[in-house]
Amino acid sequence: MNKVPSALQLGIRRGGLEIRQFARQRESVVFTLLFPVILLAIFGSVFQETIAPGVTFSQYFVAGMIASGLVNTGFQALAITIPMERDVGALKRLRGTPMPASSYFIGKAILIFVSMVIQILLLLGFGVAFFGLNMPTDSSKWLTFAWLVLLGSACSTALGIAFSIVPKSGRGASAVVSPIVIILQFFSGVFFVFTQLPTWMQQVAAIFPLKWLTQGMRSVFLPESFASQEVAKSWELQTTFVVLMIWLAIGVYFSVRKFKWDRD
Amino acid sequence: MSLIEVKGLTKHYGDVHAVRGLDLTIEQGEIFSILGPNGAGKTTTVEILEGFRTRDSGSVSVLGFDPSTKGQQSREWRNRIGIVLQTSADAGDLTVFETINHFSGYYSNPRDVEEVIDSVGLQEKRDALIRNLSGGQRRRLDVALGIIGNPELLFLDEPTTGFDPEARRAFWSLIKKLRADGATIVLTTHYLDEAEALADRVAVINKGVIVEISTPAELGGRSTSQATVQWRDGDQIKSEKTDNPTSLVSSLSAKFNGEVPELIVSRPSLEDIYLEMIGGVDE
Numbered sequence: 327m328n329k330v331p332s333a334l335q336l337g338i339r340r341g342g343l344e345i346r347q348f349a350r351q352r353e354s355v356v357f358t359l360l361f362p363v364i365l366l367a368i369f370g371s372v373f374q375e376t377i378a379p380g381v382t383f384s385q386y387f388v389a390g391m392i393a394s395g396l397v398n399t400g401f402q403a404l405a406i407t408i409p410m411e412r413d414v415g416a417l418k419r420l421r422g423t424p425m426p427a428s429s430y431f432i433g434k435a436i437l438i439f440v441s442m443v444i445q446i447l448l449l450l451g452f453g454v455a456f457f458g459l460n461m462p463t464d465s466s467k468w469l470t471f472a473w474l475v476l477l478g479s480a481c482s483t484a485l486g487i488a489f490s491i492v493p494k495s496g497r498g499a500s501a502v503v504s505p506i507v508i509i510l511q512f513f514s515g516v517f518f519v520f521t522q523l524p525t526w527m528q529q530v531a532a533i534f535p536l537k538w539l540t541q542g543m544r545s546v547f548l549p550e551s552f553a554s555q556e557v558a559k560s561w562e563l564q565t566t567f568v569v570l571m572i573w574l575a576i577g578v579y580f581s582v583r584k585f586k587w588d589r590d
Numbered sequence: 591m592s593l594i595e596v597k598g599l600t601k602h603y604g605d606v607h608a609v610r611g612l613d614l615t616i617e618q619g620e621i622f623s624i625l626g627p628n629g630a631g632k633t634t635t636v637e638i639l640e641g642f643r644t645r646d647s648g649s650v651s652v653l654g655f656d657p658s659t660k661g662q663q664s665r666e667w668r669n670r671i672g673i674v675l676q677t678s679a680d681a682g683d684l685t686v687f688e689t690i691n692h693f694s695g696y697y698s699n700p701r702d703v704e705e706v707i708d709s710v711g712l713q714e715k716r717d718a719l720i721r722n723l724s725g726g727q728r729r730r731l732d733v734a735l736g737i738i739g740n741p742e743l744l745f746l747d748e749p750t751t752g753f754d755p756e757a758r759r760a761f762w763s764l765i766k767k768l769r770a771d772g773a774t775i776v777l778t779t780h781y782l783d784e785a786e787a788l789a790d791r792v793a794v795i796n797k798g799v800i801v802e803i804s805t806p807a808e809l810g811g812r813s814t815s816q817a818t819v820q821w822r823d824g825d826q827i828k829s830e831k832t833d834n835p836t837s838l839v840s841s842l843s844a845k846f847n848g849e850v851p852e853l854i855v856s857r858p859s860l861e862d863i864y865l866e867m868i869g870g871v872d873e
Contacts, residue, residue: 328698330669336696343684343692350683416680419735422640422673424665425696588642 330424337432340425344437358399359445362391363452369517370457377519378555381548384457388449389543390516393478395445397507397536400438400482405489405503410496412589421587431581435483442479462546470563471546477570478539484577485535491586510536521557528557535573538566591654593618593743593774594639599648600798601634608634610798611648621765621775623789623806625782627868631798633747636778640673640745653743669698672741674732676748682721686712689720690734697739709764710734711757726753733761737768744768746777750784762787782861796868810863822851 331339349355366387373383411417420430453459462468493499511517513531520528520540531537544552545561553561594616601609609631616622626632637643638650641657641664650657655667684692690707694700707716710730715723723731729749736744746765750758765788769775779785785792786806794801794809807813819838820829832838835855842850858866 330665330698331695339692339695343688346688347683411680414680415675418642419673419675419680421642422668422671422675423693423696423739424668424698426665 333426333428334432336425336429338436340429340433341436341440344433345440348437348441358403358441359448361398362395362445362449366391366449366453366457370453378552381552382458384453385459385547386519386544387517388453388459389547390511390514390540391449392446392475393514393536393539393543394507394511394516395449396442396475396478396482396539397510399442399445400479401486401489402503402507404434404438404483404486405493406496406499408487408490409493409499412490412586413496417587427582427585431483431487434487435480438483438486439476439479442475446475460547467546470542474539474542474546474566477567477574478535478542481535481570481574481577484574484581486577487585488577488580491580491584495589510534513537514540516540521555535570538562538569542566591651592616593653594776595649595651596635596639597649599635599638599650600646601631601638601643602646608798609638609645612795612799614793614800614803616774616776618774619769619772620790621769621777621788623777623779623785623792624795625779625785625792625864626795630795630868632778632795635795636745636747636776639776640671641668669739670742672736672739672744674736674744674746674749676751683719685717685719686723686731686734687716689731690738693735694738699740700738701740703738706734706738709737709767711760726757729753730757730761733764737773741773744773744775746775746779748779749777750779750781758784782859782864786860794864794867801867806860809860810858810867812858812860812863815858815863818854818856820852820854820856827852 366384369387370384373387376382377386408417450459450461454461462471489503490499493502510531513523513527514520514534514537515523515531516536520531520537523531528537541556541561542563544556545563553559556562592615594614596612596614599609599612599614600607612631612635614635624632624636634643638645639652639657641652644658653667653670655663657667659667686707687703691703694703707713710733712727712730712734715727720728720731729751733746733749736746749765750761753761762784765775765777775788777785777788789806791803792806792809793803802809804810816831816833817835818829818831819835819842820827821842822828830838839850839853839855842853
């Protein structure tokens, strides 16, 4: 008798399957991958002023778009699609096979990470080509960028899976999840310059990961001198790391302990 | 030891006692059908056996294993069973082959993917997207996914709902073939003709307990129950219940000088017996 395949092995297989399924849903591919580009085109055309010497609004906005892309692509998409999969009985069927829950989660994490990478490449390419986006030249900035995308993607995936237990049905999921994400984006300085927001809003935003991701992305795309204009007069990368790790832990805990495979 | 052993199983939801001290044994290699009206505790019982639900009390052993156990042991256990659930409409963007092939990767000793596609009659739909399958074809895909792991024990929940008569017959012969290959099959169905055609034994569940377990032919004393003889006498249809239908028929034959007009000799169908049984408990 052969052994059942390992959880990681199956997780990678599931990742491949998830990507294949995603790629065949043309509408959602276009929407997910191009939405940030469209937003950049709109905001970049409307707001042409500079925020600080050498910092255009587009430059500031790209940092926010990448950060909120992580939230949209991971948290929002999963918190909506997983209840749908549950509604049609797909999750219950998986539960009845030897595939462990962790493989399902790994598959989702792979899907989110891959679509995030494609989304970022499109956004950066478009920004450089049409909106004079300046790319960082310092390798340490790219390193920061890499861990932010990786950790942000993992955190967003885990929280999306965890939050999928909240909506009662797939149909109602979007109504529960989307407002949370939109409010979070406004509070976290994605659409506006963070320091211009009321203090209470800044304080609320500081509880959640998006504010930290956005600020971290600014540290990558804005000049070093801009750090003095942040609320804490610095990029606070260490705090960002800690906050994201805490949220990742919360997400993983609820995903593992509370995940719902069946409607009732 | 029997393949499935259930003793004193109970389960309640709030004030509703869905299962109230149920005992059941299912032997290796049989097709065992569970019958019962909606709300009788049928689904709850089967889902406890499948490891989808926890129980309140009682002992349950499926393939020598407690289905409520979690972790790696549970994976090894699931590797040996197949489950065909009632509804599913997932993965519309994958083809039949892709889906079955993917699921085959979950198991340690899966059946051959092409062979399974053939056996459920989906060869022509091998590369079709699942979203384009008909209801009956989807159901056959469900069955394919249930058997791809080469299970020792297969649970089938209302497997032929939405099948046309021809597809049902084909499905029945597939199930008999699986049994011939050594699998044990637990079938829940609303179709009594299906239970009759397939099952070696049937259990009737009502109000959370087993009413009777027997072969389909013997259920409710069916094989020894009175036969009904019906014939035409002039312009009247007459019928009589009797323990000795043969002698009644021969006396009728004598009376009519040979052929008895519109003669029918029947025993109660499984459905008659079943309805009587669950009606009886309802009182």
